[in-house]
Amino acid sequence: MxxxxxxxxxxxxxxxxxxxxxxxxxxxxxxxxPDDAHGHxxxxxxxxxxxxxxxxxxxxxxxxxxxxxxYFGDGTLLKGLSDAHVPGVEVSSGSLGHGLxxxxxxxxxxxxxGTGRRVFAVVGDGEANEGPIWEALLFASHFQLSNLTVIxxxxxxxxxxxxxxxxxxxxxxxxxxAFGLETREVDGHDEAVLDRTLTELTNLPGDRPRxxxxxxxxxxxxxxxxxxxxxxxxxxxxxTFHAAVAELN
Amino acid sequence: xxxxxxxxxxxxxxxxxxxxxxxxxxGYALFDEVRRxxxxxxxxxxxAEQNMVxxxxxxxKAGYRPVxxxxxxxxxxxxxxxxxxxxxxxxxxxxxxxxxxGVVYSTLGASHQSTEDVAALRSLPxxxxxxxxxxxxxxxxxxxxxxxxxxxxxxxxxxDLGAVHTTTPTLQWGRMVPVQPGGGPLVWLATGSMxxxxxxxxxEWADSAVWSVPCIKPLDAGHVAAVCGRHEAVVVLEExxxxxxxxxxxxxxxxxxxxxxxxxxxxxxxxSRCCGSYEYLMHExxxxxxxxxxxxxxxxxxxxxRRSARxxxx
Numbered sequence: 399m400x401x402x403x404x405x406x407x408x409x410x411x412x413x414x415x416x417x418x419x420x421x422x423x424x425x426x427x428x429x430x431x432p433d434d435a436h437g438h439x440x441x442x443x444x445x446x447x448x449x450x451x452x453x454x455x456x457x458x459x460x461x462x463x464x465x466x467x468x469y470f471g472d473g474t475l476l477k478g479l480s481d482a483h484v485p486g487v488e489v490s491s492g493s494l495g496h497g498l499x500x501x502x503x504x505x506x507x508x509x510x511x512g513t514g515r516r517v518f519a520v521v522g523d524g525e526a527n528e529g530p531i532w533e534a535l536l537f538a539s540h541f542q543l544s545n546l547t548v549i550x551x552x553x554x555x556x557x558x559x560x561x562x563x564x565x566x567x568x569x570x571x572x573x574x575x576a577f578g579l580e581t582r583e584v585d586g587h588d589e590a591v592l593d594r595t596l597t598e599l600t601n602l603p604g605d606r607p608r609x610x611x612x613x614x615x616x617x618x619x620x621x622x623x624x625x626x627x628x629x630x631x632x633x634x635x636x637x638t639f640h641a642a643v644a645e646l647n
Numbered sequence: 648x649x650x651x652x653x654x655x656x657x658x659x660x661x662x663x664x665x666x667x668x669x670x671x672x673x674g675y676a677l678f679d680e681v682r683r684x685x686x687x688x689x690x691x692x693x694x695a696e697q698n699m700v701x702x703x704x705x706x707x708k709a710g711y712r713p714v715x716x717x718x719x720x721x722x723x724x725x726x727x728x729x730x731x732x733x734x735x736x737x738x739x740x741x742x743x744x745x746x747x748x749g750v751v752y753s754t755l756g757a758s759h760q761s762t763e764d765v766a767a768l769r770s771l772p773x774x775x776x777x778x779x780x781x782x783x784x785x786x787x788x789x790x791x792x793x794x795x796x797x798x799x800x801x802x803x804x805x806x807d808l809g810a811v812h813t814t815t816p817t818l819q820w821g822r823m824v825p826v827q828p829g830g831g832p833l834v835w836l837a838t839g840s841m842x843x844x845x846x847x848x849x850x851e852w853a854d855s856a857v858w859s860v861p862c863i864k865p866l867d868a869g870h871v872a873a874v875c876g877r878h879e880a881v882v883v884l885e886e887x888x889x890x891x892x893x894x895x896x897x898x899x900x901x902x903x904x905x906x907x908x909x910x911x912x913x914x915x916x917x918x919s920r921c922c923g924s925y926e927y928l929m930h931e932x933x934x935x936x937x938x939x940x941x942x943x944x945x946x947x948x949x950x951x952x953r954r955s956a957r958x959x960x961x
């Protein structure tokens with residue numbers, strides 16, 4: 399689908415694919431259909447990585463090969479940024495700094511209802527430039543939303559370059575901890591560690607919201623994309639597509 | 648009117664546990680009643696309006712009926728994108744209450760005055776806009792808003808300017824409410840705080856009809872055109888910019904269905920220059936009774952030769 403002919407946000411989808419895979423496989427507990435009223439919520443606040451979510455939705459059987467093959471086709475629904483009209487996609491993002499607040503509202507609602515449903519919100523490190531991210535963290539902590547897990551995909555890059563050069567986050571784990579989150583730090587490409595740490599965070603006692611800082615590599619798995627920010631938003635040619643697929647296989 | 652809002656909110660919260668009030672650390676005594684009766688349904692989200700609207704969207708997705716309260720200078724304008732993406736795009740049932748609409752925060756300056764909120768919101772798909780004129784309209788507007796299955800903006804003035812209706816009005820989406828019958832050449836359509844002004848100003852033109860427009864969007868174009876069609880010309884009044892508010896909406900309706908002359912009275916393309924009393928600022932913006940009458944006189948004098956012989960000039 400990344401070869402659809404239009405530019406795509408490909409590199410940031412590769413940084414969070416393992417995070418999403420682990421969530422869908424073991425933590426979201428969504429049953430037969432994406433609108434399962436008992437599963438947990440996945441909020442992809444960094445909507446630019448939505449192609450990774452489409453891949454998961456295809457694996458779950460909720461999207462079809464036809465959907466994938468006709469990405470960006472006239473009259474199709476899968477857009478270049480996450481869109482809540484797609485079954486299985488909880489929030490519309492792409493304008494950054496929106497999704498986490500909606501996730502916080504969902505977590506508050508589920509907590510009030512006592513459903514036991516959790517919210518996993520995936521936020522980008524570039525996205526953390528946005529003020530509402532920090533408003534949302536304050537709120538989550540104040541309202542003791544222990545059913546919220548904020549996963550920060552720290553791939554070190556944003557649209558125009560390295561995060562530390564554009565708007566340095568400094569010690570992000572320290573920041574999340576300071577905002578009242580029970581925070582762990584992991585290699586965001588190690589599925590076993592991700593799985594174990596998410597389980598640990600979910601099972602922790604206490605009222606604090608949970609934070610997971612996942613260190614990742616933008617463009618992970620494709621050597622010519624890793625660390626090269628021109629792959630943030632670009633078009634794949636037949637040549638680069640086949641080269642990338644060969645490496646991923 | 649604010650008392651009516653407070654009472655309606657407390658009643659709604661008492662009836663329906665899904666109703667949750669969210670405020671961005673504003674409102675003070677306005678929420679004493681709901682906090683006393685239903686403290687668990689009151690959420691102070693802090694001075695963080697953008698997050699508050701996102702949270703409201705999440706709560707609506709979880710099955711709640713959030714009422715988001717703020718000054719109309721902040722909710723909706725500061726959070727326009729959150730209303731668009733988080734709420735309107737999914738047609739979530741969130742009620743936004745913009746308090747202190749217009750220039751009523753007359754001593755606080757441009758940051759707290761809002762004459763652009765309706766214009767900013769009218770183009771958001773699926774969002775309805777209510778602008779009640781008195782306590783009775785407010786109570787009815789709250790009923791409409793809380794029963795809606797999509798997002799609603801309820802614009803509330805801060806000053807209580809008294810009742811405009813002698814009997815309890817029935818509010819319907821898209822419909823105007825008659826305040827004063829009349830068969831004269833002028834029909835006056837006003838919303839919110841400007842309805843009392845319209846009633847007083849209209850005395851100068853014999854047999855003027857006066858309507859309150861508590862529902863700015865949706866606006867039934869056929870109904871508006873039919874009402875306007877019974878008169879020679881239309882005067883529209885709002886404590887809001889003349890761009891994009893009720894005057895624009897009425898002109899759109901009449902242009903399509905019954906072209907006529909429309910005098911749009913509102914805030915011109917400017918901010919308040921000075922501070923002072925509310926009355927002073929309304930005069931500065933030419934929205935007091937005498938200034939309105941002067942503008943209508945000019946409008947009437949400039950009208951082309953009319954089709955009927957009924958006198959327009961006083």
